[in-house]
Amino acid sequence: MSFDQEQYTRTFSSFSGADIVATFNGRLIGELQAITYSVVREVAPIYTMGSPDPRSFSRGKRGISGSLIFTMFDRDALMEEMKKSYEGAPDLMTFQQYQWNVGAQENQILSGLQAAKSTGGYGIETWDEQMTKLGYGAVSGQQGYSADGLTGFYTPEYADQLMPFNIAITGANEFGQRMGMELYGIQILNSGSGFSVDDVVAATAYTFVARKIKGVERKANLRTSGQSSANTAAGESYQIV
Structure with missing residues (x-):
């Protein structure tokens, strides 16, 4: 009896939170627990005399907003990372x-x-x-x-003083499948946190508005394309047959 292995290895690409990381202006913040976003646009009906039904719909302004939730350890992760300066990089957050x-x-x-x-x-x-x-x-x-x-x-004391920044979301699973998306011009509006004897984990939440979103896009599969990761151990290689 022949065994068709291909039907089990070929599958749809899917990603969980464990497969995803987010970088903030190139800074990877490991404390990020969740990120949400929504796109809302004004749509208004157009009426004319003689009919109770709309003749058409006018499409108006668009708004992009969302939230960020960070697990709190012994620091404010977003503030501490965004205030850091790196050699050769402009000091944008002041x-x-x-x-x-x-x-x-x-x-x-x-x-x-x-x-x-x-x-x-x-x-x-x-x-x-x-x-x-x-x-x-x-x-x-x-x-x-x-x-x-x-x-x-x-340097900023509050999150709402941070200069606008971009967020890049990258996903990669064990099968070599990858995806990515970007949010541009993030500006923080509100922040909040708290502590309770009933909470095992403390978190900090932010709400934001954005200028633009680049939707989820599929990236090249390193396994099927025959490429190797930069993190592959020295001397290790593989070839797709």
């Missing part, structure tokens, strides 16, 4: 901010207002005066006002 709203400058405002409050001069005029002093003294060693010295670039 954001522009007024200097007095960041770090030591912010403390100067609070300490200055506290001192003014003790002398009875606390109020909006004191606030303006303190802000003006910080504005004039923003550039070290320079006299007078300088608009260039009012702002600087800083």
Whole structure:
């Protein structure tokens, strides 16, 4: 009795979450637990006199949104990875901010207002005066006002301060089958997390909007094409007969 092995080895391609990884601007974040996305478009009916039924439908604006869920270990995975800088790569994740709203400058405002409050001069005029002093003294060693010295670039403290980034989703299973898709221009809207005695695993969730989605595409099967992976051990090779 002959055994037809081909009918069992030829099959449809399918991928589970265990076969998929996601890279954020080229940074692979292993804590990603789930990613969802949806595409919504406005469609409005067009009516005319003499008929209760729509004559046509007008297609309007499109919106792309979704969510990201990360398992939380001992860090905020998305924030920590996106703030990293790599040799030869542009520092894209820094954001522009007024200097007095960041770090030591912010403390100067609070300490200055506290001192003014003790002398009875606390109020909006004191606030303006303190802000003006910080504005004039923003550039070290320079006299007078300088608009260039009012702002600087800083690493983000909150996820909504991250610059737009892309997400590439790649799937590869044990049979050599591969697929990929991309989401472009991701901007974070909301973030949330929490802890409970009833939760064994802590997670952080984000919602986002995107500019464009490139749908799932099949990639070349390394096994059937006779190619070998770059991770194949030295000296190992195979040939499709």
